[in-house]
Amino acid sequence: MPAEQVEVEGHIIDSLILAKVLDVVLDAGADYRLVEVEIGKTSTDPSRARLEVSAADDAALSSLLAELQVHGANRVSSTDVELVPCMVDGVLPAGFYATTNLPTQVRVDRRWLDVENPEMDCALVVLDDLTVRTVPMHRVQMGDRVVVGNDGVRVHPLERPRGPSPFEFMTSEVSSEKPKDLLVAQVAERVRDARDAGGRVLVVCGPAVIHTGAGPHLARLVREGVVDVLFAGNGFAAHDIEANVLGTSLGVNLTEGRATEHGHSNHLRVINEVRRRGSIANAVADGFLGSGVMYECVIGGVPFVLGGSVRDDGPLPDVHTDVVAAADAMRAHLPGVAVALMLATTLHAIATGNLLPAGVETYCVDINQAVVTKLADRGSHQALGIVTDVGLFLRNLVEHLSP
Amino acid sequence: MTPLQWGRRYLMCPPEHFDVLYEINPWMHRDVKVDLERARDQWEHLVDALRAAGAEVDVMEPHPDLPDLVFTANAGIVNGDQFVPSRFRHPERQAEVPYDIEWFEQHGFVVDTLPEGVSFEGAGDALPFGRVLLAGYRFRSDAASHVHLSALTGAAVRSVELADARLYHLDLTFCPLDDRRAIIAPDGWDSYGRKVVEALVPEPLELGLDDALRFCANSVVVGTNVVMPSCPPAVGRRLEAWGFDVAVSPVDEFLKAGGGCRCLTLALDVVL
Numbered sequence: 001m002p003a004e005q006v007e008v009e010g011h012i013i014d015s016l017i018l019a020k021v022l023d024v025v026l027d028a029g030a031d032y033r034l035v036e037v038e039i040g041k042t043s044t045d046p047s048r049a050r051l052e053v054s055a056a057d058d059a060a061l062s063s064l065l066a067e068l069q070v071h072g073a074n075r076v077s078s079t080d081v082e083l084v085p086c087m088v089d090g091v092l093p094a095g096f097y098a099t100t101n102l103p104t105q106v107r108v109d110r111r112w113l114d115v116e117n118p119e120m121d122c123a124l125v126v127l128d129d130l131t132v133r134t135v136p137m138h139r140v141q142m143g144d145r146v147v148v149g150n151d152g153v154r155v156h157p158l159e160r161p162r163g164p165s166p167f168e169f170m171t172s173e174v175s176s177e178k179p180k181d182l183l184v185a186q187v188a189e190r191v192r193d194a195r196d197a198g199g200r201v202l203v204v205c206g207p208a209v210i211h212t213g214a215g216p217h218l219a220r221l222v223r224e225g226v227v228d229v230l231f232a233g234n235g236f237a238a239h240d241i242e243a244n245v246l247g248t249s250l251g252v253n254l255t256e257g258r259a260t261e262h263g264h265s266n267h268l269r270v271i272n273e274v275r276r277r278g279s280i281a282n283a284v285a286d287g288f289l290g291s292g293v294m295y296e297c298v299i300g301g302v303p304f305v306l307g308g309s310v311r312d313d314g315p316l317p318d319v320h321t322d323v324v325a326a327a328d329a330m331r332a333h334l335p336g337v338a339v340a341l342m343l344a345t346t347l348h349a350i351a352t353g354n355l356l357p358a359g360v361e362t363y364c365v366d367i368n369q370a371v372v373t374k375l376a377d378r379g380s381h382q383a384l385g386i387v388t389d390v391g392l393f394l395r396n397l398v399e400h401l402s403p
Numbered sequence: 404m405t406p407l408q409w410g411r412r413y414l415m416c417p418p419e420h421f422d423v424l425y426e427i428n429p430w431m432h433r434d435v436k437v438d439l440e441r442a443r444d445q446w447e448h449l450v451d452a453l454r455a456a457g458a459e460v461d462v463m464e465p466h467p468d469l470p471d472l473v474f475t476a477n478a479g480i481v482n483g484d485q486f487v488p489s490r491f492r493h494p495e496r497q498a499e500v501p502y503d504i505e506w507f508e509q510h511g512f513v514v515d516t517l518p519e520g521v522s523f524e525g526a527g528d529a530l531p532f533g534r535v536l537l538a539g540y541r542f543r544s545d546a547a548s549h550v551h552l553s554a555l556t557g558a559a560v561r562s563v564e565l566a567d568a569r570l571y572h573l574d575l576t577f578c579p580l581d582d583r584r585a586i587i588a589p590d591g592w593d594s595y596g597r598k599v600v601e602a603l604v605p606e607p608l609e610l611g612l613d614d615a616l617r618f619c620a621n622s623v624v625v626g627t628n629v630v631m632p633s634c635p636p637a638v639g640r641r642l643e644a645w646g647f648d649v650a651v652s653p654v655d656e657f658l659k660a661g662g663g664c665r666c667l668t669l670a671l672d673v674v675l
Contacts, residue, residue: 010550014602015562016595017546043534044559046550071564072546 002061003054003105003112005035005154008073010046013039018049021073028064030055050076058111081106081152083126083145090138096123097147099134100155101358106132107152117335118357123147136331138324180388181396187363187386188400191226191339194361199338200228202360204352205293206345208367210239210249212391215293217398218343222296224402229333230297230304231352232345234271234315237294237306241274241283241316242267244292271314280318305329307348331355339363342383344390346371358382365393404646405582406626409531412459413623413668414506415450418442418473419465423660427493428542429569430661442656446473449630449664452652456628461671463506469499474662475669476574478503479525480536482556482675486512492522492543515555523548526669527572531558532579532603536675539565539573558675561603563596570615574665578620580629584608584645586622586638588615608641621663632663 012018025032036050053068055061065075084093101120105112108126115124115132122134124147132147140146147153191201209218221227239249247254251263260266274283283289284298297304307326308319320326334355342349342364349364353375356362362383364372372385386393421442423431450460466472478499479488486507491497504514517523528544529536529552536558540546546562553560563573567590570576576591583605589597590612600607610619614635622631629647632654639649654663 010546010553010562011560012562014559014599015549016599017562020564020593020595044553044557046553070541070546072540072549072562074547 001054002058003052005050005052005076006068006073007050007076009048012047017071021071024067025053030064078107079151080108082148084148086140086142086144086146089141092123092137092140093146093148095148097153103156105154106147119355183386184396185400188397194338200336202229202337202340203227204231204345204348205236205343207235207239208344209390210243213254214391214394215240215243217394219293219296220398222293222302226401227302231330231348233307233348234312234319237316238267238271240292240294241270241289245270268313271316275317278317303333349375365390407581407624409673410624410670412672414461414475414671415668416463416472416475417465418446420467420470421473422470424470425495427495428571428661435659437656437659445654445656449652452630452650456625458625466502471496472499474666476666477525477527478669480529481671481673484512486514487555489525490517490523517548517551521545521548527574530577530579531673531675533582536560539563541565542571556675561599563599564593565591566593567591575621578622580624586620588620590615618663621665623664623668630664
């Protein structure tokens with residue numbers, strides 16, 4: 001919807017001008033959002049309100065703006081963005097606009113255009129068909145028109161989700177002192193609501209999911225179609241396969257809790273066998289792997305991205321060893337994601353958090369409070385932390401989602 | 404009840420060159436001839452009535468090219484020794500401004516001007532009530548001018564949208580009587596404006612539309628004297644019951660241009 005910011009100033013409260021302006025907007029079938037309101041402290045102090053009005057189309061907006069002007073609400077002057085072409089592949093023009101993960105618009109030819117895929121720490125490229133995309137530095141190409149400076153760019157702060165949500169339920173962002181069952185029930189409800197609204201659910205997990213014995217619960221969520229896409233690393237996939245082929249995780253027997261003899265090499269042996277078969281899908285196809293999270297992903301056609309790291313054993317043949325390629329592969333799966341569950345993983349949670357638009361509800365489950373804090377510190381303010389054992393969390397979540 | 408603290412000194416301009424030469428409000432019709440002799444008599448009568456009520460009247464020189472200069476209320480607004488000149492919406496009246504500014508400068512006022520691009524028509528659209536400046540907008544003044552008016556004068560301005568083109572200036576719908584009372588014509592305002600005035604004026608004397616269209620609210624108050632272009636009996640009785648003396652000073656030659664008693668005067672002793 002086309003939108004424009006207007007400002008109205010003066011004794012607008014006592015004169016009922018602000019009330020009238022808002023009524024005029026609504027009476028015109030348009031909508032408003034108060035961007036900023038400063039109310040004078042005394043009867044002689046002026047007040048000031050800046051609001052963004054949006055209407056169904058450009059014609060409706062311009063006639064509304066004309067009517068608002070009668071009541072003293074003037075359009076906030078704004079200029080078009082400055083666009084500078086890239087001169088070298090993978091190098092941005094100096095002074096490029098660095099993005100946030102919030103909904104963003106840029107003004108081109110006096111029209112506000114939505115940025116299609118908000119992502120933090122990227123640049124904005126305006127394409128010839130007037131779509132605007134966030135593009136990571138390494139992906140810009142010579143000739144791409146990149147937004148430079150801050151003029152003509154506006155960022156919309158995120159509204160808290162309306163209606164009951166765990167974000168409202170929680171008074172602090174991270175807490176180990178909240179009733180967990182209630183919290184898990186609410187997360188389950190948000191997952192269900194998001195799916196009902198056509199949103200996708202992303203699960204990002206670390207090997208602790210397998211070590212804590214929660215693998216079968218997660219596998220069940222994948223099997224039942226609750227999970228739409230999965231991000232993890234070599235360790236998670238390797239231990240999931242180890243657990244389902246040999247019954248151990250890092251050599252520890254998952255049913256008896258004992259270390260098995262020579263168990264420390266178990267994961268290396270299964271990685272080796274998967275490498276022999278060329279891919280996890282092939283390992284499933286020839287019967288080597290017959291259960292578990294990765295198995296269910298392959299059988300159910302749930303896409304997964306395994307991002308590599310320097311210390312990986314093997315790694316599994318499906319692991320992206322080029323980290324830039326890994327990030328690009330993750331980006332490709334983000335459209336439509338409405339809820340992200342970060343399960344007991346620091347590095348993958350932060351990597352994913354950096355890629356997610358701010359509108360994605362993110363639940364970060366970890367026994368360590370620092371992981372959630374770290375995510376929030378890096379700009380993923382939409383993350384809600386649940387400090388608990390991931391095994392207990394997943395078992396509980398399964399109970400709520402598929403009783 | 405405290406009588407008005409202003410309204411004992413007025414600026415007026417004799418109708419030597421008054422005429423209806425253009426049409427910028429629904430009252431003006433070029434085919435209606437002004438009887439200049441009669442206009443002069445009515446103007447003189449108004450001056451006498453104001454003086455009899457105890458007001459001083461300063462007279463400015465008329466100008467042959469400025470027929471509406473008689474309506475001094477639209478020159479601007481006065482605040483102590485400050486004068487804020489109007490910015491007329493219609494080009495026909497814009498030539499009055501330098502002439503008004505000259506008079507005020509010569510008479511010791513400090514002239515503060517509104518920024519370009521906004522319209523504001525002086526005391527015609529802004530009248531003090533208590534500690535508030537009630538200001539009208541839509542037909543002649545812009546709502547956007549009010550914030551500048553407030554910034555220049557320091558007054559709390561309450562904006563009222565005028566809703567009837569025949570009552571195109573605030574002073575056709577509002578006349579402060581004292582610190583609690585005013586003659587009001589709510590038909591001239593939109594619903595928000597009515598609420599604003601309702602909250603502002605504890606004891607209003609409400610005019611019906613017919614009386615408003617006879618410019619009853621376009622009256623001049625000098626202490627406890629009210630000089631009106633016409634006075635329906637019910638209004639007169641109410642004013643007398645409140646302790647006011649009513650003097651009727653017909654100005655129907657000026658009604659041909661859309662102006663009444665108040666329009667022919669500009670209070671020079673307003674302190675906001």
